[in-house]
Amino acid sequence: MQHQKEIIKKCIDQNKLLNKKKLTIQTFSNVSIKLNKNFFTIKPSGMRPEDIRIKKCPIIRINDGKKVSGSYNPSTDTPTHQILYKKYPEINSIAHTHSKYATAWAQSGKSIPIYGTTHADYWKSEIPVTNFISKKKLNSNYEANTGNLIIETLKRKKLNPLNCPGVIVSAHGGFCWGKNHTDAVKMSELMEFIAELAYFTEQIKVKKKIPQYISRKHYERKFGKKSYYGQKN
Numbered sequence: 001m002q003h004q005k006e007i008i009k010k011c012i013d014q015n016k017l018l019n020k021k022k023l024t025i026q027t028f029s030n031v032s033i034k035l036n037k038n039f040f041t042i043k044p045s046g047m048r049p050e051d052i053r054i055k056k057c058p059i060i061r062i063n064d065g066k067k068v069s070g071s072y073n074p075s076t077d078t079p080t081h082q083i084l085y086k087k088y089p090e091i092n093s094i095a096h097t098h099s100k101y102a103t104a105w106a107q108s109g110k111s112i113p114i115y116g117t118t119h120a121d122y123w124k125s126e127i128p129v130t131n132f133i134s135k136k137k138l139n140s141n142y143e144a145n146t147g148n149l150i151i152e153t154l155k156r157k158k159l160n161p162l163n164c165p166g167v168i169v170s171a172h173g174g175f176c177w178g179k180n181h182t183d184a185v186k187m188s189e190l191m192e193f194i195a196e197l198a199y200f201t202e203q204i205k206v207k208k209k210i211p212q213y214i215s216r217k218h219y220e221r222k223f224g225k226k227s228y229y230g231q232k233n
Protein backbone atom coordinates (compact mmCIF):
# COMPACT_ATOMS: atom_id res chain seq x y z
CA MET A 1 0.00 0.00 0.00
CA GLN A 2 2.84 2.35 0.92
CA HIS A 3 4.49 1.56 -2.42
CA GLN A 4 1.23 2.39 -4.24
CA LYS A 5 0.92 5.72 -2.43
CA GLU A 6 4.48 6.65 -3.27
CA ILE A 7 3.98 5.96 -6.97
CA ILE A 8 0.74 7.96 -7.09
CA LYS A 9 2.61 10.84 -5.45
CA LYS A 10 5.37 10.50 -8.04
CA CYS A 11 2.74 10.57 -10.79
CA ILE A 12 1.24 13.80 -9.42
CA ASP A 13 4.74 15.30 -9.17
CA GLN A 14 5.52 14.36 -12.78
CA ASN A 15 2.25 15.99 -13.88
CA LYS A 16 3.26 19.14 -11.97
CA LEU A 17 6.65 19.03 -13.67
CA LEU A 18 5.03 19.28 -17.12
CA ASN A 19 3.52 22.62 -16.11
CA LYS A 20 6.75 23.77 -14.47
CA LYS A 21 8.73 22.95 -17.60
CA LYS A 22 6.12 24.76 -19.70
CA LEU A 23 5.35 21.63 -21.70
CA THR A 24 1.64 22.18 -21.31
CA ILE A 25 -0.97 24.79 -20.55
CA GLN A 26 -4.04 24.44 -18.37
CA THR A 27 -5.14 20.78 -18.12
CA PHE A 28 -4.20 19.47 -21.56
CA SER A 29 -1.54 16.98 -20.58
CA ASN A 30 -1.42 13.74 -18.66
CA VAL A 31 1.23 11.49 -17.17
CA SER A 32 0.73 7.90 -16.08
CA ILE A 33 3.04 5.58 -14.14
CA LYS A 34 2.89 1.82 -13.75
CA LEU A 35 2.42 0.50 -10.18
CA ASN A 36 3.50 -3.01 -11.17
CA LYS A 37 3.11 -5.21 -14.23
CA ASN A 38 -0.68 -5.26 -13.94
CA PHE A 39 -1.78 -1.75 -12.95
CA PHE A 40 -1.04 1.91 -13.58
CA THR A 41 -2.16 5.25 -12.20
CA ILE A 42 -2.92 8.31 -14.30
CA LYS A 43 -3.81 11.96 -13.88
CA PRO A 44 -7.51 12.47 -13.15
CA SER A 45 -9.53 14.07 -15.96
CA GLY A 46 -9.59 17.87 -16.19
CA MET A 47 -7.81 18.50 -12.87
CA ARG A 48 -4.91 20.76 -12.04
CA PRO A 49 -2.12 18.65 -10.49
CA GLU A 50 -2.09 20.92 -7.37
CA ASP A 51 -5.69 19.95 -6.57
CA ILE A 52 -5.26 16.17 -6.86
CA ARG A 53 -5.70 14.06 -3.68
CA ILE A 54 -3.65 10.85 -3.58
CA LYS A 55 -6.45 8.79 -2.03
CA LYS A 56 -8.88 9.49 -4.88
CA CYS A 57 -6.47 8.77 -7.76
CA PRO A 58 -7.59 6.21 -10.30
CA ILE A 59 -5.85 2.83 -10.59
CA ILE A 60 -6.33 1.13 -13.95
CA ARG A 61 -5.89 -2.55 -14.85
CA ILE A 62 -3.58 -2.86 -17.86
CA ASN A 63 -5.20 -5.99 -19.23
CA ASP A 64 -8.72 -4.64 -19.77
CA GLY A 65 -8.50 -0.91 -18.96
CA LYS A 66 -10.98 -1.17 -16.05
CA LYS A 67 -10.69 1.28 -13.18
CA VAL A 68 -10.22 -0.84 -10.05
CA SER A 69 -10.00 1.96 -7.47
CA GLY A 70 -10.06 5.73 -6.92
CA SER A 71 -13.11 7.98 -7.06
CA TYR A 72 -11.75 10.46 -9.63
CA ASN A 73 -12.49 9.93 -13.31
CA PRO A 74 -9.22 9.08 -15.06
CA SER A 75 -7.93 11.19 -17.97
CA THR A 76 -9.97 10.76 -21.15
CA ASP A 77 -6.72 9.59 -22.79
CA THR A 78 -6.47 6.62 -20.40
CA PRO A 79 -7.26 3.98 -23.10
CA THR A 80 -4.30 5.29 -25.18
CA HIS A 81 -1.98 4.72 -22.20
CA GLN A 82 -3.54 1.32 -21.46
CA ILE A 83 -3.08 0.04 -25.04
CA LEU A 84 0.57 1.12 -25.01
CA TYR A 85 1.31 -0.49 -21.61
CA LYS A 86 -0.36 -3.70 -22.74
CA LYS A 87 1.64 -3.87 -25.97
CA TYR A 88 4.99 -2.77 -24.52
CA PRO A 89 5.64 -4.28 -21.04
CA GLU A 90 9.11 -2.69 -21.08
CA ILE A 91 7.75 0.85 -20.60
CA ASN A 92 6.82 2.17 -17.15
CA SER A 93 5.69 5.75 -17.70
CA ILE A 94 3.85 7.65 -20.44
CA ALA A 95 3.30 11.38 -20.91
CA HIS A 96 1.00 13.16 -23.34
CA THR A 97 1.58 16.84 -24.03
CA HIS A 98 0.51 19.66 -26.33
CA SER A 99 3.85 21.43 -26.10
CA LYS A 100 4.20 24.27 -28.58
CA TYR A 101 6.81 23.14 -31.12
CA ALA A 102 6.04 19.41 -31.03
CA THR A 103 2.36 20.23 -31.56
CA ALA A 104 3.22 22.60 -34.41
CA TRP A 105 5.01 19.69 -36.12
CA ALA A 106 2.00 17.45 -35.40
CA GLN A 107 -0.23 20.08 -37.02
CA SER A 108 2.04 20.21 -40.06
CA GLY A 109 1.61 16.44 -40.50
CA LYS A 110 5.39 16.08 -40.83
CA SER A 111 7.76 13.78 -38.96
CA ILE A 112 10.69 15.59 -37.33
CA PRO A 113 13.83 14.75 -39.34
CA ILE A 114 17.17 14.17 -37.64
CA TYR A 115 19.05 17.43 -38.08
CA GLY A 116 21.67 16.95 -35.38
CA THR A 117 23.15 14.98 -32.56
CA THR A 118 20.77 16.37 -29.90
CA HIS A 119 18.03 14.44 -31.65
CA ALA A 120 20.23 11.40 -32.41
CA ASP A 121 21.24 11.10 -28.76
CA TYR A 122 17.74 9.80 -27.93
CA TRP A 123 15.82 8.95 -31.10
CA LYS A 124 17.47 6.48 -33.47
CA SER A 125 15.72 8.01 -36.48
CA GLU A 126 13.11 10.69 -37.16
CA ILE A 127 10.40 11.43 -34.60
CA PRO A 128 7.53 9.94 -36.59
CA VAL A 129 4.14 11.49 -37.06
CA THR A 130 1.16 9.14 -37.21
CA ASN A 131 -1.39 9.10 -40.02
CA PHE A 132 -4.79 10.61 -39.32
CA ILE A 133 -7.11 8.30 -37.48
CA SER A 134 -9.89 6.96 -39.72
CA LYS A 135 -13.48 8.10 -39.16
CA LYS A 136 -14.50 4.53 -38.38
CA LYS A 137 -11.80 4.10 -35.73
CA LEU A 138 -12.58 7.51 -34.26
CA ASN A 139 -16.23 6.55 -33.88
CA SER A 140 -15.44 3.28 -32.11
CA ASN A 141 -13.17 3.90 -29.14
CA TYR A 142 -11.17 6.89 -30.33
CA GLU A 143 -8.62 6.93 -27.51
CA ALA A 144 -7.81 3.20 -27.63
CA ASN A 145 -7.43 3.46 -31.40
CA THR A 146 -5.05 6.40 -30.93
CA GLY A 147 -2.88 3.92 -28.99
CA ASN A 148 -3.20 1.41 -31.84
CA LEU A 149 -2.25 4.14 -34.31
CA ILE A 150 0.97 4.81 -32.35
CA ILE A 151 1.77 1.07 -32.32
CA GLU A 152 1.13 0.83 -36.10
CA THR A 153 3.39 3.84 -36.68
CA LEU A 154 6.30 2.27 -34.78
CA LYS A 155 5.78 -1.02 -36.63
CA ARG A 156 5.60 0.66 -40.03
CA LYS A 157 8.81 2.58 -39.35
CA LYS A 158 10.51 -0.59 -37.99
CA LEU A 159 11.08 1.10 -34.64
CA ASN A 160 10.45 0.03 -31.07
CA PRO A 161 9.48 2.03 -27.96
CA LEU A 162 13.04 2.06 -26.66
CA ASN A 163 14.81 3.37 -29.77
CA CYS A 164 11.88 5.70 -30.45
CA PRO A 165 10.80 7.09 -27.04
CA GLY A 166 7.98 9.20 -28.46
CA VAL A 167 5.87 9.96 -31.51
CA ILE A 168 3.68 12.86 -32.55
CA VAL A 169 0.05 12.15 -33.28
CA SER A 170 -1.11 13.93 -36.41
CA ALA A 171 -2.78 17.30 -35.75
CA HIS A 172 -2.76 16.56 -32.02
CA GLY A 173 0.43 16.37 -29.92
CA GLY A 174 3.17 14.22 -28.49
CA PHE A 175 3.17 10.93 -26.63
CA CYS A 176 6.45 9.97 -24.93
CA TRP A 177 7.41 7.05 -22.70
CA GLY A 178 10.32 5.28 -21.04
CA LYS A 179 11.57 2.53 -18.79
CA ASN A 180 11.73 4.68 -15.64
CA HIS A 181 9.04 6.63 -13.84
CA THR A 182 10.67 9.93 -14.75
CA ASP A 183 11.52 9.06 -18.38
CA ALA A 184 8.20 10.05 -19.97
CA VAL A 185 8.43 13.70 -18.84
CA LYS A 186 12.16 13.79 -19.59
CA MET A 187 11.49 12.57 -23.14
CA SER A 188 8.64 15.09 -23.54
CA GLU A 189 11.07 17.85 -22.64
CA LEU A 190 13.62 16.50 -25.13
CA MET A 191 10.98 16.11 -27.85
CA GLU A 192 9.95 19.73 -27.42
CA PHE A 193 13.56 20.96 -27.52
CA ILE A 194 14.30 18.85 -30.63
CA ALA A 195 11.09 20.08 -32.30
CA GLU A 196 12.09 23.70 -31.63
CA LEU A 197 15.64 23.14 -32.95
CA ALA A 198 14.26 21.44 -36.07
CA TYR A 199 11.86 24.33 -36.65
CA PHE A 200 14.70 26.88 -36.50
CA THR A 201 16.95 24.64 -38.60
CA GLU A 202 14.35 24.66 -41.37
CA GLN A 203 14.00 28.43 -41.07
CA ILE A 204 17.75 28.88 -41.58
CA LYS A 205 17.59 26.19 -44.28
CA VAL A 206 19.70 23.07 -44.26
CA LYS A 207 22.73 23.23 -46.48
CA LYS A 208 24.28 19.94 -45.42
CA LYS A 209 22.20 17.34 -43.61
CA ILE A 210 23.93 15.31 -40.91
CA PRO A 211 25.31 12.06 -42.39
CA GLN A 212 23.78 8.91 -40.92
CA TYR A 213 27.15 7.62 -39.65
CA ILE A 214 27.32 10.61 -37.27
CA SER A 215 23.73 10.41 -36.02
CA ARG A 216 24.04 6.63 -35.64
CA LYS A 217 27.26 7.01 -33.63
CA HIS A 218 25.53 9.35 -31.19
CA TYR A 219 22.64 6.96 -30.64
CA GLU A 220 24.90 3.89 -30.35
CA ARG A 221 27.36 5.39 -27.88
CA LYS A 222 24.44 5.94 -25.51
CA PHE A 223 22.19 2.97 -26.19
CA GLY A 224 24.08 0.56 -28.47
CA LYS A 225 25.55 -2.82 -27.46
CA LYS A 226 28.93 -1.18 -26.84
CA SER A 227 27.58 2.01 -25.24
CA TYR A 228 30.06 4.00 -23.22
CA TYR A 229 28.17 7.21 -22.32
CA GLY A 230 27.62 8.04 -18.63
CA GLN A 231 28.73 6.15 -15.50
CA LYS A 232 28.86 2.41 -15.05
CA ASN A 233 26.59 1.23 -12.21
Ligand SMILES: [Zn+2]
Nearest residue numbers: 028096172173
Ligand atom coordinates in the same frame (compact mmCIF):
# COMPACT_ATOMS: atom_id res chain seq x y z
ZN1 LIG B 1 -4.28 15.69 -26.23
